[in-house]
Amino acid sequence: MYNGELTNELHKVFGELKEKSSSIILDSKNYNACMESIGEMVSARLAAECEGYVIDLYSDLAERILDEEFFKDPEHLNAFYRLGLREKLYEKYHFDVRSLSSYQKGIDYKEINKLYASAGSAAGTLALGGILKFSLASVISIPFAIIIAGAIAVALAAYLKAVPDINKKRFNQAVEKYLDDMEQDILNWLTEIDCYLEEQVRGLYTL
Numbered sequence: 001m002y003n004g005e006l007t008n009e010l011h012k013v014f015g016e017l018k019e020k021s022s023s024i025i026l027d028s029k030n031y032n033a034c035m036e037s038i039g040e041m042v043s044a045r046l047a048a049e050c051e052g053y054v055i056d057l058y059s060d061l062a063e064r065i066l067d068e069e070f071f072k073d074p075e076h077l078n079a080f081y082r083l084g085l086r087e088k089l090y091e092k093y094h095f096d097v098r099s100l101s102s103y104q105k106g107i108d109y110k111e112i113n114k115l116y117a118s119a120g121s122a123a124g125t126l127a128l129g130g131i132l133k134f135s136l137a138s139v140i141s142i143p144f145a146i147i148i149a150g151a152i153a154v155a156l157a158a159y160l161k162a163v164p165d166i167n168k169k170r171f172n173q174a175v176e177k178y179l180d181d182m183e184q185d186i187l188n189w190l191t192e193i194d195c196y197l198e199e200q201v202r203g204l205y206t207l
Contacts, residue, residue, distance in 0.1 A: 007187060013049050014183040017042050018176050025172045035156045038175060043148035050144060051095035053190055058086045061197050079204050085197055092135050094143035115142050116150025126154060129185040133192055
């Protein structure tokens with residue numbers, strides 16, 4: 001699944017996110033409120049899309065191993081299912097925003113900044129890609145949508161502080177640039193997910 005098709009799919013999603021972000025910026029009179037609206041919109045959409053991508057990566061792997069001679073042994077195949085890889089990925093990233101009280105009540109960006117900072121502290125970096133990769137190696141119990149919203153809040157807040165003479169055109173350019181960077185981070189993370197799944201399967205060949 002991690003191939004040109006997925007890359008094109010994700011690129012299309014980010015194109016739509018840019019269009020919606022531009023509309024939010026155009027209609028907004030307050031940059032902080034604008035930043036929060038963009039963060040909520042992007043994080044909710046990406047949580048849903050990335051949940052689907054992760055399911056596809058897992059399903060593709062589960063389908064492929066059925067053709068391997070090694071997994072035609074029921075004991076080996078059961079060992080694969082006992083790994084619970086799909087459940088482990090859900091535990092690491094908590095994709096479903098509908099279950100998050102922060103999304104039901106409206107995002108509290110002060111709280112999200114704290115959560116993102118704590119994730120960054122644990123990962124040793126505030127870079128989105130680094131935090132997502134760290135989450136794969138250990139459970140930090142911060143939902144995927146919160147990580148995305150926090151990354152956007154940190155990046156755009158830093159931009160607002162650094163650029164004194166701001167206008168909508170410049171702000172829109174900054175948002176588009178950050179979304180371009182985020183698209184690459186997500187692609188890199190999906191590659192890590194793919195490698196993680198393959199690595200877990202390789203461990204079974206010692207049975």
